[in-house]
Amino acid sequence: MDLKFKFVHFGIVVLFLVQLGESQNATFDITKYGAKSDADISEALLSAFKEACQSTSPSTIVIPKGTFQMNQVKLEGPCKGPLELQIQATLKAPSDPNQLNIGEWLTINKLDGFTMSGGGILDGQGKAAWECKESKKCTKLPNNLSFNSLTNSIIKDITTLDSKSFHVNVNQCKNLTFLHFNAKAPDESPNTDGIHIARSSAVNVTESTFSTGDDCISIGDETEQVHITKVTCGPGHGISVGSLGGNPGEKPVVGVFVKNCTFISTDNGVRIKTWPASHPGVVSDVHFEDIIVQNVSNPILIDQVYCPSGKCNKDLPSQVKISKVTIQNIKGTSRTQNAVSLICSKGAPCEGVEVGDIDITYSGKEGPATSKCENIKPNLKGKQSPNVCSSAGAPAPAPAPARAASSSS
Ligand SMILES: *[C@@H]1O[C@H](CO)[C@@H](O)[C@H](O)[C@H]1NC(C)=O
Ligand SMILES: *[C@@H]1O[C@H](CO)[C@@H](O)[C@H](O)[C@H]1NC(C)=O
Ligand SMILES: *[C@@H]1O[C@H](CO)[C@@H](O)[C@H](O)[C@H]1NC(C)=O
Ligand SMILES: *[C@@H]1O[C@H](CO)[C@@H](O)[C@H](O)[C@H]1NC(C)=O
Numbered sequence: 001m002d003l004k005f006k007f008v009h010f011g012i013v014v015l016f017l018v019q020l021g022e023s024q025n026a027t028f029d030i031t032k033y034g035a036k037s038d039a040d041i042s043e044a045l046l047s048a049f050k051e052a053c054q055s056t057s058p059s060t061i062v063i064p065k066g067t068f069q070m071n072q073v074k075l076e077g078p079c080k081g082p083l084e085l086q087i088q089a090t091l092k093a094p095s096d097p098n099q100l101n102i103g104e105w106l107t108i109n110k111l112d113g114f115t116m117s118g119g120g121i122l123d124g125q126g127k128a129a130w131e132c133k134e135s136k137k138c139t140k141l142p143n144n145l146s147f148n149s150l151t152n153s154i155i156k157d158i159t160t161l162d163s164k165s166f167h168v169n170v171n172q173c174k175n176l177t178f179l180h181f182n183a184k185a186p187d188e189s190p191n192t193d194g195i196h197i198a199r200s201s202a203v204n205v206t207e208s209t210f211s212t213g214d215d216c217i218s219i220g221d222e223t224e225q226v227h228i229t230k231v232t233c234g235p236g237h238g239i240s241v242g243s244l245g246g247n248p249g250e251k252p253v254v255g256v257f258v259k260n261c262t263f264i265s266t267d268n269g270v271r272i273k274t275w276p277a278s279h280p281g282v283v284s285d286v287h288f289e290d291i292i293v294q295n296v297s298n299p300i301l302i303d304q305v306y307c308p309s310g311k312c313n314k315d316l317p318s319q320v321k322i323s324k325v326t327i328q329n330i331k332g333t334s335r336t337q338n339a340v341s342l343i344c345s346k347g348a349p350c351e352g353v354e355v356g357d358i359d360i361t362y363s364g365k366e367g368p369a370t371s372k373c374e375n376i377k378p379n380l381k382g383k384q385s386p387n388v389c390s391s392a393g394a395p396a397p398a399p400a401p402a403r404a405a406s407s408s409s
């Protein structure tokens with residue numbers, strides 16, 4: 001009897017210890033792995049990650065406040081438990097672009113339940129790289145942050161600054177949220193897209209701010225269910241689906257929701273762009289809703305003859321089919337007179353495009369805002385100013401003047 005009683009006790013104690021073990025949150029501070037201020041922390045971070053990755057209970061890697069160098073790091077799972085990378089510090093990339101010759105600056109691969117947080121700054125120190133690119137000495141510049149094959153993960157309270165190229169590349173992720181995420185680079189910096197999302201599903205970007213030299217957020221092929229809400233973009237080139245049709249075998253983009261976003265002094269607001277003379281493709285179920293544009297050059301744009309280099313065969317139409325698009329409640333000011341351009345492909349006219357309330361005024365003096373449409377008969381609902389596609393269905397004005405190569409991309 002006595003013995004049995006002891007066994008029960010023992011069992012309870014073991015159970016208690018096991019539960020404690022499971023709920024324990026192991027912390028791995030990189031300064032315990034040899035990281036020192038202003039020195040390269042790559043090795044220390046990798047060592048901390050290797051241990052944290054073996055932990056079956058949730059683990060947190062902490063990069064504490066301060067300034068550290070980080071040359072190039074790849075953290076690759078799978079790991080045994082959920083992992084948080086808490087960046088409280090400012091991390092500086094090498095400013096010499098040639099020092100990062102292979103791929104990205106910080107790559108995070110194959111993790112489930114990953115969190116990046118901490119309020120820190122990833123400083124890509126892009127200035128030297130941009131100059132190198134402008135002078136044509138560097139052709140391929142390293143990206144800063146790359147997330148590949150992450151599932152059920154969240155990136156929050158992180159700023160990326162002056163990336164050498166794209167700030168963030170999201171590839172093959174599923175259920176990934178960006179919250180309070182900021183990407184910042186001067187408006188003249190080349191190809192510094194905020195977030196590029198491709199081959200992914202269920203990606204949310206919310207309450208985030210982008211000021212960049214290229215697209216704030218761009219969405220590439222094989223992407224489903226992207227929700228972008230409460231995002232501020234500017235300067236930059238807006239939020240874009242595409243460019244699509246540039247490569248054979250691109251899979252569809254289905255389900256893009258851009259809602260409650262603000263664009264300030266951007267080149268574009270919301271945009272879908274596909275190349276002329278393209279490979280086939282599909283864009284469907286795209287919704288732009290409750291958007292404010294301030295001093296935006298092209299607030300609403302479907303561009304199926306997108307060709308920033310001017311070196312495309314525009315006689316051959318885009319074969320990317322765009323359908324089920326809603327554009328609803330967009331208001332503000334346009335920096336160019338033509339506030340709404342819906343230029344669809346003559347080879348694959350847009351279908352099922354619904355345009356709701358639009359209230360955009362032209363800030364110049366040449367007259368009221370206008371709209372331009374080709375190969376589209378939108379379903380108009382509510383009230384539009386300017387009148388959208390008021391001559392919808394009419395043939396495009398015969399030989400269109402050669403388009404000047406746009407410098408915007
Ligand atoms: C784990 O611990 C870190 C640092 O002590 C803390 O900031 C973090 O929020 C904790 N995570 C969880 C899931 O409890
Ligand atoms: C998505 O990931 C989050 C963790 O960031 C998780 O809480 C949520 O349950 C996941 N959603 C689905 C549908 O799996
Ligand atoms: C993403 O946003 C949509 C719409 O706001 C929401 O239904 C979904 O739950 C969000 N997913 C995550 C992982 O936050
Ligand atoms: C989104 O924007 C609309 C229109 O501007 C506004 O009525 C609504 O309250 C906003 N929703 C949220 C959640 O901010």
Ligand SMILES: *[C@@H]1O[C@H](CO)[C@@H](O)[C@H](O)[C@H]1NC(C)=O
Pocket residue numbers: 235265266295335
């Ligand atoms: C409008 O945008 C242009 C181009 O970004 C900028 O130079 C100009 O200062 C902006 N004007 C206002 C009033 O914000």
Ligand SMILES: CC(=O)N[C@H]1CO[C@H](CO)[C@@H](O)[C@@H]1O
Pocket residue numbers: 103104140141142143165166169196
């Ligand atoms: C150097 C590098 O990896 N650059 C990549 C940055 O992200 C874009 C978008 O996916 C890629 O096209 C680049 O190759």
